Amino acid sequence: MEKIYITSDRLSSQACIDLVSDNGSGGLVVFIGNVRNKTKDKAVQYLDFESYEPMALKEMQKIADEAVSRWNLHDMVIHHRVGKVPIGEEAVIIACSSPHRKESFAACEFAIDTLKETVPIWKKEVFEDGEVWVSAHP
Template sequence: MLIKIVEEVDLQEAYHYLQDPAAGGIDLFVGTVRNNAQGKHVVKLVFEAYAPMALKEMQKLAAAAQQQWPIEKLVMLHAVGEKLVGEPVVIIGVASAHREAAFTASRFLIDELKKTVPIWKKEFYEDNSVWVNAHP
């Protein structure tokens, strides 16, 4: 497993880590900063995390996914700090013998990460900013 809180997510690192001769399918989800939220124009986001707890929760999610699906390799990377529109923020990757397990496990991991991992974001608009709850 490759699980990290980082300043910059590295797509190449994630993809290279996921390569495995036993994996017939690699699902790689990349979450990026979009230019709008709540009907407002987003200028940038700032992410903060309580890293020790975030990593512990991410490891729990990875273990749960490995119990449910036949996973060869797994990646969970989340950035902290200031991110501009279009920049990658989170990478979830799963390598499995078959694509269905890779797709399903990847979806589970990103959905649960957003629900349970203590990572917060502050959305900056043209006229103001607001902290967004880590767990909607």
């Protein structure tokens, strides 16, 4: 499995953990972004993600490369789902490992924040009475 990955299939947190596991790591952090059932007290049916995949993969790799360099990580994995994602399932998983936990926490937070700002992946929330695009990216 690839370390930087976009798929319409269900994501696996264990696969991400396996990809970054290293015997020299004292800290391994995983962020899982799940689809929740409500937005501002409005019931969500599911999310639908679209992506300009060639650019998204390049941007995700840039994020991982910067995080590895900046926080001296052993490795980082970023997996994102596209298409229809049901309530309770993972939309994004970011995992990283480092000699010490503090670096892994900081790098993981940087990665999800930067991904939401720069990666061309668009999210549509679908409700019983309509839908809305949110968090549009460049």
